Each structure stands twice: as C-alpha cells, then as structure tokens.
Amino acid sequence: MLYLAESKRVIIVGIPGVGKTTVVSKVVEILKAKNISVSVSIFGTVMFDEAKKTKGIQNRDDLRKLTVKEQKDLQSMAARKIASITDEAVIVDTHAFISTKEGFYPGLPHNVLEILMPDSFIMITARPEEIYNRRMKDTTRNRDIVSIDAIKKELDVTSAMLSTCSILCGSPIKMVLNTEGKIEEAAKGIVSAMGFNNGTNHSF
Ligand code: ATP
Ligand code: MG
Numbered sequence: 001m002l003y004l005a006e007s008k009r010v011i012i013v014g015i016p017g018v019g020k021t022t023v024v025s026k027v028v029e030i031l032k033a034k035n036i037s038v039s040v041s042i043f044g045t046v047m048f049d050e051a052k053k054t055k056g057i058q059n060r061d062d063l064r065k066l067t068v069k070e071q072k073d074l075q076s077m078a079a080r081k082i083a084s085i086t087d088e089a090v091i092v093d094t095h096a097f098i099s100t101k102e103g104f105y106p107g108l109p110h111n112v113l114e115i116l117m118p119d120s121f122i123m124i125t126a127r128p129e130e131i132y133n134r135r136m137k138d139t140t141r142n143r144d145i146v147s148i149d150a151i152k153k154e155l156d157v158t159s160a161m162l163s164t165c166s167i168l169c170g171s172p173i174k175m176v177l178n179t180e181g182k183i184e185e186a187a188k189g190i191v192s193a194m195g196f197n198n199g200t201n202h203s204f
Pocket of ligand 2: 020093
C-alpha cells in the first residue's frame with residue numbers, strides 16, 4: 001500500500017545554556033549525512049521574528065519581558081508556522097518554561113501542544129555547574145545569571161512541566177545528558193530517540 005511518509009516531530013527542551021542549539025546543530029549534521037530532510041525551528045526565534053514585526057522588540061532575550069498575554073499570542077502563531085513544516089524530521093528547540101515577572105510560564109501550554117502534536121520529547125540536561133559556566137562564558141547571549149541552586153530548581157521545573165506535556169500528548173520523554181566536551185554523544189542520543197539510528201528513516 002502506498003502512503004505518504006509522515007514527519008517525525010520532536011520537541012527538544014532544556015534550560016538556557018544547557019546546550020540545546022549546539023547539540024541540535026550536530027543532530028542536523030548527522031541526519032543530513034543520512035539524507036534525511038530536517039528542519040529546526042528555534043521556537044523563541046520564530047516568536048521573535050513575529051514580535052519584531054508587531055511589537056517593535058529588538059532583542060530575542062527581551063521576549064520573556066513581554067506580558068504573559070503577549071507571549072501567549074506569539075506562541076500560538078509560532079506553533080502554527082512550525083506545524084506546517086513537512087520535512088522528514090521536524091525539530092523544535094524550545095524551553096519547557098520561561099521565567100517571567102508573573103512566575104514560571106509554560107513554553108508548551110496545552111494549546112501549543114495541540115498544534116505541534118509532537119511524537120516525542122527530549123530533555124537536554126547537564127550538571128548544574130557546567131550549565132552555570134556555559135552561561136558565564138557565552139557572551140553572544142543575554143542570559144540571566146543565577147546561582148547553582150537556582151539552576152537546580154530550573155532543572156526540576158523543566159522535568160515537572162515536561163511530564164505534563166508527555167501525559168497530555170501520550171508521547172515519551174528521553175533525557176539526554178550533554179556532558180562537557182561530548183556534544184556528539186548527546187546528538188547521537190537524540191538521533192537514536194528519533195528512530196533514525198539505523199541509516200534509514202524507516203526504523204520507527
Ligand atoms: P538557550 O536556551 O539560551 O538558547 P541553549 O540550550 O541553546 O541555550 P547553547 O547556546 O547551545 O545553549 O549553549 C550554551 C553555551 O554552552 C555555548 O557557548 C555552547 O558552545 C556551550 N556548550 C554547549 N554544549 C556544550 C558541551 N557539551 N561542552 C562544552 N560546551 C558546550
Ligand atoms: Mg539556544
């Protein structure tokens with residue numbers, strides 16, 4: 001029977017500075033070498049592109065300073081844009097929550113999940129000390145600098161938020177450790193969770 005190949009949709013979350021964007025670019029390299037068409041959407045960047053047009057925001061890291069209502073509208077718009085992508089692998093790089101003045105706001109509220117309908121979730125994690133150092137060293141971004149204890153709390157909030165996402169979607173969560181200097185190892189863990197580890201895209 002002939003049928004159209006469906007996209008494998010994966011949402012990758014992790015706290016700022018854990019290494020999502022770095023590891024995901026490695027995942028893309030691996031998938032492209034296997035001739036798998038892949039797209040990566042950095043959720044915050046898709047939101048930022050819209051915010052630039054409609055809200056006059058100049059810096060990606062100012063998004064989290066908008067009101068929750070404004071962030072909510074931008075989120076739905078970004079989700080619809082991403083949902084229309086039809087590559088074999090559709091990767092979304094995002095945060096399970098955003099620290100706002102009102103408190104921890106979900107990066108993946110129910111309405112966004114309903115639009116994205118992911119097959120699986122990946123949580124990228126690392127030792128809190130490593131995350132702290134990565135934030136300090138990376139001068140390309142305006143990340144909030146917080147204590148190691150606050151980073152531990154952020155990791156806890158991420159897993160709590162992600163458990164709910166998993167239950168709502170009926171999609172599994174894989175935790176991937178991004179050890180210092182082991183970007184490729186972390187990337188391979190993701191490729192395997194996506195079911196692309198056997199050199200074909202028919203293994204899932
Ligand atoms: P954000 O959520 O803020 O976008 P992120 O999770 O995408 O953050 P990255 O920008 O990928 O994080 O990485 C943060 C910094 O950590 C970068 O300077 C990157 O080079 C470094 N880094 C990431 N992973 C590793 C690793 N395994 N070993 C060493 N350095 C790493
Ligand atoms: Mg990033």
